[in-house]
Amino acid sequence: MADAFLLHDQSAMIRKFGLEHDAAYLYLVFVNRPYRVDRRSGKVSWSHDGFWTAVAADYNAAMTIYDVLCCSKENCHLSHEWVGVGNLSGIRGGTLEKGSNFFQDAGKYFSGRPDALARACEALGGRKIERGDVAYTLALFPFLPVSLRFWDRDEEFPASLQLLADRNTLDYMHYETLMFALTHLLERLREEMDRNGTL
Numbered sequence: 001m002a003d004a005f006l007l008h009d010q011s012a013m014i015r016k017f018g019l020e021h022d023a024a025y026l027y028l029v030f031v032n033r034p035y036r037v038d039r040r041s042g043k044v045s046w047s048h049d050g051f052w053t054a055v056a057a058d059y060n061a062a063m064t065i066y067d068v069l070c071c072s073k074e075n076c077h078l079s080h081e082w083v084g085v086g087n088l089s090g091i092r093g094g095t096l097e098k099g100s101n102f103f104q105d106a107g108k109y110f111s112g113r114p115d116a117l118a119r120a121c122e123a124l125g126g127r128k129i130e131r132g133d134v135a136y137t138l139a140l141f142p143f144l145p146v147s148l149r150f151w152d153r154d155e156e157f158p159a160s161l162q163l164l165a166d167r168n169t170l171d172y173m174h175y176e177t178l179m180f181a182l183t184h185l186l187e188r189l190r191e192e193m194d195r196n197g198t199l
Helices: 002-006 010-017 059-071 101-110 114-123 175-195
Strands: 025-030 033-038 044-048 051-056 082-084 134-141 144-151 160-166
Touching (some): 025 059, 025 134, 101 114, 114 134, 144 175
Antiparallel strands (some): 033 044
């Protein structure tokens, strides 16, 4: 994908998403972490506490960034209507359907830790919303939000996680890429929980 990135019009990417840039890099934020894409090699790297690492971005982050920059529709825009990720426009079925292992496994991980999950959402810049024991709007990118709603286990029901996306999310990335993006988001939440000693 780094090679494919180099075949695309970087000026168009800059205009479409209002990217910061210089002669060497394009800069963007993904799940509240600064990334840069090398304009000559296509390599994606990230910044920690203001310092750029020599280590490339992980697979999920890099693939999501490449897909959004290279394959998003020309006039992509938000609908401002939330839908379950399994019900996005043009999708019939898929691996992100409600009740899939993807949601069940994540729900189990956060079970019994609603306060820790809330703190992690806030650490990633989340905005608290209604509905759920923990409910936040989080930015995949500054221009593309998702909504996380979590209900903790009780005597009758197991923990339950719901992720909602804007109806037009697939104007920004392929459906398969959304799995990469959401997996990365959940990993970042777990990182924050680990970093703050909440597990």
